[in-house]
Amino acid sequence: TLAEEHPGRLASQHALAGAYQSDGQIKKAVALLEHVVAVKERTRAEEHPDRLASQHNLAIAYQADGQMPQAVELLKHIVAVESRTLPEDHLDRLASVLALVNVLEVASHRLTP
16 A cells, blocks of 8 residues: 555545546545645645645636635635746646636626626
8 A cells, every 4th residue: 555645646546536526526526635635735845736736626626516715715825836936928827827717707607696
């Protein structure tokens, strides 16, 4: 058995969460991604690409689960980190900004009667 923080184990769990989400099992995806992110937050630097990727996917899973405040908060954090550490035209940074804009747009439509 691989240790909880083993990169291969985390990568497999991350991929499994994606499969859950694709299959419509959003609650399972969120729970597994929350675990993966918690481990990566303990074991990886704040700007580590793997950590940011898992956080990004968790934010998207939160959005799919209707947890808009959590999605917005996490994406704002990711965008802030990437704004400090990545060039303006880096694809990961652009993807995070776009995801934040999309979540904010969806959230605003839910608030509008």
